[in-house]
Amino acid sequence: MSTPEGPRRVRVTSPRTSAARRPITPTGTREIDEQTRLGEVYMHSLIQSQLRLALAVIGGATVLLGGIPLLFALVPATxxxxxxxxxLPWVILGVAVYPVVYVAARVYVRNAERIEAEFTEFVGRQ
Structure with a gap:
């Protein structure tokens, strides 16, 4: 009994197999993905920038909100x-605190997005 013959296999190759290949240049994202020392430095710098921003925003909000009890202690008339x-203490604590927290959050988000965009641009150029 004979077996039916299927389609014949054909090898397809690029006409440019002999052309010189472009060297693969390492990019910042590749360094990060492969967890090289340089990639670790990139990530460390991003985390440090984010930490500085968070501490600055928390510090500013703490000074503003922490100053409220100080105001009441130093100026008894308030x-x-x-x-x-x-x-007045109810107005400040019940109403005025929320805009301060909202502004601090907006400042943080806007600057965090800026830091990430700059990092992405920098790493993409590398």
């Missing part, structure tokens, strides 16, 4: 002052 029939 403890009894009323704003539209509501004690």
């Amino acid at each position: 403890r009894t002052l009323d704003v539209l029939g509501v004690p």
Whole structure:
């Protein structure tokens, strides 16, 4: 019994097999992906930048919000002052704190995105 013959195999090659190949240049992303020493330095610099930003924003918010009790302690008249029939400490702690927190969050997000965009641009150029 004879077996039916299937399609014949054909080897397909590029017409440019003898052409010189471009050297593969290492990029920053490749350095990071392969976890080389240079990639570790790149990642360390990104993390350090993010940490500095976080500490600066937290420090600024802490100074502003931490200054509220200091204001009440140093200026006793602020403890009894009323704003539209509501004690000033309640107005500050119940209303004025939220814009400070919101602005701190917006500043952090905007600068964190800027840091990441600069890092991505820098690593892409390498």
